[in-house]
Amino acid sequence: MDEISPTRWQWRVPASLPAAKLAGAVLLIALGLLFADGDAVRLALAVLAAAILAGWAVRDLIAPVRLAVDPAGLTVIHGFAGHRLLPWTTIEAITVDRRPRLGLTSEVLEIDTGESLHLFGRFELGTNPEEVAATLRAARRYP
Structure with missing residues (x-):
């Protein structure tokens, strides 16, 4: 982060x-x-x-920043290298999906707007998706 x-x-x-x-x-x-x-x-x-x-x-x-948060909402990567602002009012859920497979557990951050679903893994975020989800939830409560 x-x-x-x-x-x-x-x-x-x-x-x-x-x-x-x-x-x-x-x-x-x-x-x-x-x-x-x-x-x-x-x-x-x-x-x-x-x-x-x-x-x-x-x-x-070209577009190393995958996700950003500020008082206006979330900015996510869109398309090949573009970015898209998601206002807080459009975000329905911020969750982390955990799936065990072959002895390993993968975690994916899911941002659901109802119309679109944005998925981010550990290698896109550079950190644990659970930590990012906690930060996003805290930022959402206190914009």
């Missing part, structure tokens, strides 16, 4: 995540070149997967 002022907070993608995605894209291209053995389809698939991963990393670099 990055505190901007006593009444404004924001959560962003950790700086190491886009770097890891870009490194993964380079690794995919290297593996594609190594194992293509003259097969253009294998190489094309590796390059395509690397391009998708690099595009995902570029999104993290």
Whole structure:
């Protein structure tokens, strides 16, 4: 969480995540070149997967802030790199969904406006979704 002022907070993608995605894209291209053995389809698939991963990393670099809160409401990421203000009056629920799977528990912050549902995981927020939900609920009570 990055505190901007006593009444404004924001959560962003950790700086190491886009770097890891870009490194993964380079690794995919290297593996594609190594194992293509003259097969253009294998190489094309590796390059395509690397391009998708690099595009995902570029999104993290262009719009690292995924969620912000201030007295007016919540600002969430919208589309590829845009942002959208959700006034407090439109927010119906702020919950954390926990799902156990393969011995691990994943947590997702859910912001429900009735018309749209905004989901944020740990890697988008840079912290535990439960802590973010508690901060959002407190900010909602005292705008």
